[in-house]
Amino acid sequence: MEQVEELLQGSRRALARLISLVENNDPRKEEIMRQLFPYTGKAYLIGITGAPGAGKSSLVDRLLTGMRRSGFTVGVIAVDPTSPFTGGAILGDRIRMQEHALDSGIFIRSMGTRGSLGGISRAAREAVQVMDAFGKDIIIIETVGVGQSEIDIVKAADSTVVVLTPAGGDSVQTIKAGIMEIGDIFVVNKCDLPGAERTVAEVKLMLDLKEEPGWRPPVIPVMALRGEGVDELCNSLREHRDYLQRQGLLEARRRERAGRELGELVEFLVKSRVWDSIKTQISLDQFIEAIALRRRDPYSAARELLRQINFPH
């Protein structure tokens, strides 16, 4: 495919275009992903997650500056499932693009949840692959860490940074589902706010409770807006990468990821095929009607439906 060749030759336009094709589940997507695959696997993937308003964007901007100074090219995928009312993703994109527009070593892409027909986590992971094949040294995946799909996205990273803010009156105990489990590095941003020290201490305490051997996630106070603590974060990221490499865990993580991706792809292909078959072979209405009227339970309806399209069930 022409655009794949252009991408491999370094065309930013082809990069942008291919990510769009992937995000919109273009029919050529499978072919694109296949062609790009041999060129992937070189980038280092960093996941950055945290609640809305935690200051992830400012932090990423600072990280970009630091990484560029160290000579790395960087891709950013910002997953921002903002309400259609606010259009947050697009606005955020514009603001960011202005700042780094002149630096060809940086490519930033925002993704909303709309328009990603195959699910946001798949779309984000495939965008990562496209950027990886393009040749970015580091790819940052930034997500609002509130739901399972966002957690799935950062699971795809080599190193995951969880961004917290001082809890104010609240205790850190309100930290969301699974967030504590996925962090390789914790940042307490806006560390000039009251309660910052307590938050740092509480997070450390929670990490102590885990009592897991191996990597001990550092907890770093940061003031992203002024760039304070960002060097420490960069150092921790380097240390974590070195740790993973030294222990052979980078390979292990990537193998795990390959397994997860294979599994999801299998499910995706099967589901697509089921729906194609249903669409062309039968009408769902009669089944839905029967369920709605309590004439048939959903389980036997589903099995009968699969029987009619000759699907194993």
Next chain:
Amino acid sequence: MEQVEELLQGSRRALARLISLVENNDPRKEEIMRQLFPYTGKAYLIGITGAPGAGKSSLVDRLLTGMRRSGFTVGVIAVDPTSPFTGGAILGDRIRMQEHALDSGIFIRSMGTRGSLGGISRAAREAVQVMDAFGKDIIIIETVGVGQSEIDIVKAADSTVVVLTPAGGDSVQTIKAGIMEIGDIFVVNKCDLPGAERTVAEVKLMLDLKEEPGWRPPVIPVMALRGEGVDELCNSLREHRDYLQRQGLLEARRRERAGRELGELVEFLVKSRVWDSIKTQISLDQFIEAIALRRRDPYSAARELLRQINFPH
């Protein structure tokens, strides 16, 4: 099945036991759901969602008191995907149980995300069916409204209440993905806090922007801890139910729900079957290895895998 009969005869023990079986994806689940199905469809389902700390639990407790006074029996399913570190779901459950322990007209069940192998939204919906068959007049599904799966849960409701709190310095614009779209009724809880009036006004403004004909979601200031505004909320819930019934929309919503459930069940059955076949017929390791070594792209690996287990793909 014995426990199904006991449930239909009003045994709370059978109710608790059957919800556990469903939640744990017990092999007998399909049979249980089939047997219960004819007895479902009578309860009115209310979804209550909002960010952590918005005061949903206090609000639900107040609603319970009001509904019981009106003579309704009520079931509550509180989906609380809290970190294993905090064990929030279990703690919350205990506190609530104490308060309503002596009222046999109330049944409260908390669900974490752990242990729900078939996905939390399926588990919650099936628990709703069990409570419905048991004969509860009203079933409240309370979720932390932050992720797609939580939004899916409230989509299963007849009326959805979105609980907000005064935004303080922030604007309401940070309201999360899709939350504005799903609310039939908006509650601004903790309305004694500064900024409450502004939040109410902003939510009304955002709703005005929608300009959709039909039901206009009310925005109700509430102070759940003191019970203020709860009567208004009860009235709005009644009005919304009457509106849905008058317009024939209750039937429409339930038909939509039947369609969604059927679709999810079809996908679930197919996925289960695929994984069963994979487990018994082939080893994934070789595929994962080939992907990890970049010898084979995930798409062709997935297709080859499906070919080997004779699955349409």
